[in-house]
Amino acid sequence: MEQIALQGLAKDYILEGSRITAVQEVSLDIRKGDFICIVGHSGSGKTTLLSMLGCILKPSAGKVFFEGTDVYSLGEDALSEYRARKVGYVFQFASLLPALTAKENLLLPTLFSGMNGGGSAEKRAVDYMELVGLGDKVNAYPGQLSGGQQRRVAIARALMNDPSAILADEPTGDLDEETENEVMNLFKKINRENNITFILVTHSSELARAADRKIKMFQGHVEEIAIGA
Amino acid sequence: MKFSLFSVAVKNLKRKSFRTAVLIISIGLLVSILVFGASFILSVGSSIEKASDRLGADLLVVPSGAVDVASDVLLASKIKVFYMDKDIIQKVEKVKGVGKLTWQTYLASAPGQCCSIPPAEIVAFNQDTDFIVTPWLRKSLRRNLKKNEALIGYNSNKNLGLLNVDSTMFNIKFKFVGVLEKTGTGLDNAIFISDKDLKDIMASSSMAKVKPNQISAIFVKVKKGYNPKDVARNIMNDIMQVDVIQRANIGKRMLSTLGDINKIFLITILMASVLSIFLTWTIFSAIVNERFREIGIMKAIGAKGSHIVKLFVMEVLLLGLIGSLLGTAAGMYLSAFLSKTFALLRDLSATLTLTQRVEVVALGLVVGVGICVIGALSSIIRIKNLEPLSVLKEV
Numbered sequence: 001m002e003q004i005a006l007q008g009l010a011k012d013y014i015l016e017g018s019r020i021t022a023v024q025e026v027s028l029d030i031r032k033g034d035f036i037c038i039v040g041h042s043g044s045g046k047t048t049l050l051s052m053l054g055c056i057l058k059p060s061a062g063k064v065f066f067e068g069t070d071v072y073s074l075g076e077d078a079l080s081e082y083r084a085r086k087v088g089y090v091f092q093f094a095s096l097l098p099a100l101t102a103k104e105n106l107l108l109p110t111l112f113s114g115m116n117g118g119g120s121a122e123k124r125a126v127d128y129m130e131l132v133g134l135g136d137k138v139n140a141y142p143g144q145l146s147g148g149q150q151r152r153v154a155i156a157r158a159l160m161n162d163p164s165a166i167l168a169d170e171p172t173g174d175l176d177e178e179t180e181n182e183v184m185n186l187f188k189k190i191n192r193e194n195n196i197t198f199i200l201v202t203h204s205s206e207l208a209r210a211a212d213r214k215i216k217m218f219q220g221h222v223e224e225i226a227i228g229a
Numbered sequence: 230m231k232f233s234l235f236s237v238a239v240k241n242l243k244r245k246s247f248r249t250a251v252l253i254i255s256i257g258l259l260v261s262i263l264v265f266g267a268s269f270i271l272s273v274g275s276s277i278e279k280a281s282d283r284l285g286a287d288l289l290v291v292p293s294g295a296v297d298v299a300s301d302v303l304l305a306s307k308i309k310v311f312y313m314d315k316d317i318i319q320k321v322e323k324v325k326g327v328g329k330l331t332w333q334t335y336l337a338s339a340p341g342q343c344c345s346i347p348p349a350e351i352v353a354f355n356q357d358t359d360f361i362v363t364p365w366l367r368k369s370l371r372r373n374l375k376k377n378e379a380l381i382g383y384n385s386n387k388n389l390g391l392l393n394v395d396s397t398m399f400n401i402k403f404k405f406v407g408v409l410e411k412t413g414t415g416l417d418n419a420i421f422i423s424d425k426d427l428k429d430i431m432a433s434s435s436m437a438k439v440k441p442n443q444i445s446a447i448f449v450k451v452k453k454g455y456n457p458k459d460v461a462r463n464i465m466n467d468i469m470q471v472d473v474i475q476r477a478n479i480g481k482r483m484l485s486t487l488g489d490i491n492k493i494f495l496i497t498i499l500m501a502s503v504l505s506i507f508l509t510w511t512i513f514s515a516i517v518n519e520r521f522r523e524i525g526i527m528k529a530i531g532a533k534g535s536h537i538v539k540l541f542v543m544e545v546l547l548l549g550l551i552g553s554l555l556g557t558a559a560g561m562y563l564s565a566f567l568s569k570t571f572a573l574l575r576d577l578s579a580t581l582t583l584t585q586r587v588e589v590v591a592l593g594l595v596v597g598v599g600i601c602v603i604g605a606l607s608s609i610i611r612i613k614n615l616e617p618l619s620v621l622k623e624v
Contacts, residue, residue, distance in 0.1 A: 056528070077535075083529060083531045104236075112536055168235075
């Protein structure tokens, strides 16, 4: 059974009086444990689609079912809980809060989901920092970390609430080749070992090759779905 | 500190320490003005009321036209003299409703000429009838003053340290043998002698302006069942040469002056409040704009609108609370400092009771925090309803 189902998903924007269609009529089924890459040119609607999947952007039409629940029929608070507990989101830009240390950034989602009791969250944060190879940077502030390190902390943060799916927007966008490979291996490892669904937006052909399914977007449509590398 | 929304709020404020300091100082300044103003108005107002209560008389009979001067002497420790004929005592005694009465005669010391003490109001009181000075002497002197003995007011003793020292007043050596307890009235700054010494004083120095058979004021207690207002009217009707001040009206002129000062303080506080609200609004609008991305990120990783609101409210409350506490402390210090240098406060021995202090502190905290909340309110409402990605896209 599919974990995530998109039905006729669409998003329009009004820009300077004109209606812009960013995504139109996308229907898609995603199974638990899938490793999916969304590719396409700039402006093809990749990020918009991912944002609607991550419940951070309301669609103009269509539905997103997550484990059978129509997420956009949920109220504001329930939607926030869905974002906190079910989805881990990795942004395409530096997304750590500058006033907090790396560990505190990891603890933030647990604070919002209420999963921060008993000191287990702190231990989990340290474990995930070690998993992303930054065990020695637990108390570092974002300003003291490189771009690649910040990205890895953001990935660790996305894992903190043990989500069912990780959505990542250009997770290796500004990383060097070596770090990109590290991140990709990390994703594959988590996907394999924890059976967590991964949906990535990427320009990287390396990353796309590693995916179980590759979804190619063109002018807001799904142009092609390729299975396997 | 355990990781919580509160610790995040503290870290956010610490990160922009200069801006935080500017806001805290602004709120602190406003609150210090408010606390100082409130302390001033409360302490002066209640001191005048208390002082008139503590005089122990229902009515004060003074020479015609000397009402304000008498208030100055009794409440504001001004050194002033005024006289009327002594036979007025008998006339007042006969007025319907008059109960106990006593009288005092005032002299102004003349330092460097006939007196070795600094400028002071010297009060000659009648020990046989007195009920004004004696109640404040219970602890320090349990007998009548002997010839050439004097008493010293609480503040005069503190300032001059004359107890058990021989001093010359109007060319006569006096010994200070007792100190009055603190009365909170002009009596605290005076020196007291028996009116039996007046004869010698008048004989030995021309600096004492008083003539034989003159007194300055008569203090009257009305008989039980009589209204002081009616008795005052009776005295005024029967004796043309005097004015009568009721206890409730002592210091009325000062209270009306205080009313004007009160208005000035209120206008200043109002303007400062508006300015602080505007400043808080400007700074919080800037903070929210600057932190749009952070808000979006927090929402995207599961923060509810209430989490974001709580976080910003905590920051606002922290700023308001710290600013208010500092402002309250500064305002209290300012009023304590100025009570020693401001003539009006110093002369009145104006102090706040514990309850008044608590009220002033509470007022400072409520206004300081309230201004921060009002100033930040529109920004907080704005961020509450934003969609995560719309926030991220605005960056």
